[in-house]
Amino acid sequence: MDAQAATALPQGIEFERGETAEEMYVNMGPQHPSTHGVLRLLLKLDGELIKDCIPYIGYLHRCHEKIGENRNYIQIIPYTDRLDYLASMYNNWSYVKAVEALMGVKPPERAEYMRVILGELQRIASHLIWMGTFGLDIGNFTIFMYCFREREMILDLFESVSGQRLNYAFFRIGGMPMDFPETFYNDADGFLEWFKGRLPEYDRVMTDNIIFQRRVQGVGILSEEDAVGYACSGPVLRGSGIRWDLRKNDPYGIYDRFEFDVPAGDRGDVWDRYMVRRLEMEESARIVEQALAQIPPGEIMAKVPKTIKPPAGQVYSRVESPRGELGHFIISDGTPNPYRYRVRSPAYVNLSALPAMLKGCLVADAVAVLGSIDIVLGEIDR
Amino acid sequence: MTAAQVLFYLLAAFTVALALMVVLAQNIVRAAVALIFSFCGLAGLYLLLDAEFLAAVQVLIYVGGITILLLFAILLTSRIAGKGVRVLNEQKLLSGLVAVVLVVLLGAAVRRGFPALAARPPQPENTPAIGELLMTTYALPFEAVSILLLVGMVGAIYLARKEPR
Amino acid sequence: MVPLSHYLLLGALLFGIGLFGALTRRHAISILMALELMFNAVNLSFIALSRYLPGSHMQGHVFAVFVIAVAAAEAAIGLAIVLGLYRNFKTVNVDEINLMKW
């Protein structure tokens, strides 16, 4: 047993020694279909019961922050895309907002509307991917294709706007580089119409299915105190019953002009986190509709110097990404490169609550709980 | 030799060889697998004895039930078993002697008691006959066995249950 | 035709092998397996006798059914005991389990 434990554990990590001898150490990942990338979970199992769990990360580390310090402010934008590659718009947004705050630039109103529209569409796309892969995690393969069908439409919209389908690098410091093409409004309306018709379809396959409900209800419970204690954010925090959404609680841009609800759960189980995301898709569609109706004509780019040299100082800017509070912290020393560039990644923080959620679950639950956190390894490892 | 004879000696050799493997194999899972196949060989022998009902029950209960339970317990208690572990205790010689003497005695008894009885009397169809016997002549033992099974089940659950903390 | 005595000899041989295993194996589950082997040897004899003896009226089959039922109960309880032993002693080798009370 000891020899086995020694080979399973990385150096310096130790589990509490249990008293029963039926324990088994299992490496879940880094090559495993349900870790959504290269995450490694060390599970201490008693039969199928999870006694303990240690997430072990770093397989995708690529010195994102250090690279940031060696690039000028504009060059960083495409790098941020690669953080949370399923919601690139938000990475752009959070970073650009930080630099704008540092420089004291205010983007024009139309650019703000464009950001909201693209951002909320991105949220829908990200939640769709999450829903599809969550379906795979618990063995429902069909929802995956349904979700990807709609996500494909959103990507088509993004392609018509930015020319890119995944890593857009579309936000600029001070505004947006290009206006929407003429066809965009019609296409976006058409998509929203179609999408609302599809939501009941998802419900039939997932939400209303009794097996699905049994699989997720009461599993992986994260109490309110724990959620706050682990500094969780986004759907994980809201699933635990705390209505905390930066769009409401710390409104940035023009979010105070839209009407939308912040869904929240009450038990903090996988089901609540699922329902929060499921309802958020509807709310995002509502916001996009309002924004499309309100969007004013006008400039899309503020006056910004060619070389960006923010005055010395520091700033922390955050947005509500699909995964939670995505923040960029920048220290400027007045040169064209940031002195320090740091990312507060929501998935990383949320992942730290995984062991708390997993205690006493079964192996099958581990997959569901991990899926319910909605991790993106590109963001966790940076 | 008729087909029945050929089959009998083949199956007998197969069963005995696997039974030897059960008691001598280094690795306990291999022993269990050998046990499964020797049960299958015995089921074949039952078929040769026109006991098709018992052959099916043999496969169903012994192979599908008991040995699966055994394998389950092996997987629970021993990890991939190490090689070179001593599998027999110190009583090898003594118990070997006991077993050999027993077989010789039994063989002698068989030779003396059942001299070359080879003709088979006609036999009723298996399944209904057994069912009828169980429900009429042997109803009491049948009920006793069901109670035994119930007691066994309760006992097994009690023993295997984890102590409440 | 295969004479009855061959079946009975085969049964005796299997019983002997099972006995040897039950007496010598160290692993508790191995002992259970050897016991099952002995049960089966007996069953074979029962069925063979029932088939060959005139006027046997399937009684051998009925007894074999009972033996199988008892063997199933024995296996379940035996395995539960093995699991209990393993939990308490961290071993299933019966010659290492030499305490009456822990």
Added chain:
Amino acid sequence: MRRGATRHSLLVAGKSGRTVDELIQLLAGMGLPGLLAQAAGMLAVCAIIIGYIAVASMFMIWWERKISAHIQVRLGPMRVGGWHGWAQSIADGVKLLLKEDIVPTAADKLVFALAPIVVFATALATYVIIPFGPGLWTKNLNIGVLYYISISSLTVVGIIMAGWSSNNKYSVLGAMRSAAQAISYEVPLVVSVLGVIMVVGSLNMEAIVEYQSSRMWGFFPGHWLVWGQLVGFLVYFTAALAECNRLPFDIPEAESELVAGFHVEYSGIRFAMFFLAEYANMFVVSAIAVTMFLGGWKGPVLTLGFLSPGLAAKLWGLFWFLTKAYFLIFVMMWLRWTLARLRVDQLMHLGWKVLLPIAFLNLGFTGLFLILKDVWWGS
């Protein structure tokens, strides 16, 4: 020794093992000695069944891919072979045959090699009793249903052998799950089938089919046992899904939890054997359900002018049997692509606390009904 006695003692033949015996007699008529003719006849039947399994499984794999694709709003294989990718399975099969045979260093080589053979052989052995049509069976065993039940319980042995010998933690977990699942679902399966056996009063597959042959008002299959034994049928079908390790009960191989469960380490031809066995088992389970609940090969028989009536009846029997069986297979595929996977404890809960009591209730009510029928209408 009498010929009839040999057959009886060796193969436990029922009243009429028609088609196979005809074949053996044909071979014997060609001058082969009796034993050899019998062996040749058996080999021929074996070859036919293996051929059927191979072709049917390939078809089912292609079919499942198409069904899943259309459920999931995509097209599935479209390229290989031209028309809707019909040759995709053949191409896959060839690929699997040509792949390198990898045996992990730490595996128990003998058991590792035996496991897929055991699984496939059990799947093959169950085909013995399937009555494809009037006279179209390998052996019409007196203990047909019991034979199926006992042989099908062997599959799990192969699975445990595979899981343990791979020397991989995921496969051991898969094997343990599989053992637990097989034991738990064997019981409701058997009990649900008992209802049918009580009504018919025989374990013989032909007798069960014949019992269901008459129809109401000339066309309605009112004597199909599925009407009286609807509960039994549903319990049987659910337990059978679990026996085949199909979603929602595919926890022994759950790809998102245990990667692939017991066959993680298998590749090439050995993996192909597991795969074939899975589809072969699906067919067997459906075939048994059709025989016991859906009237077997019975259906409207139209005369075909150019065939003798006996042959026409056989062909129509085959047609109806396969139609019903493949309908059930379609339902299994449909379920797989729309439902989520159960968790281990939920699986046990369903097996022991839901299916088993229902099956016992069904059994009790069936017995009560039979007794009341005897009392009121007399025997």
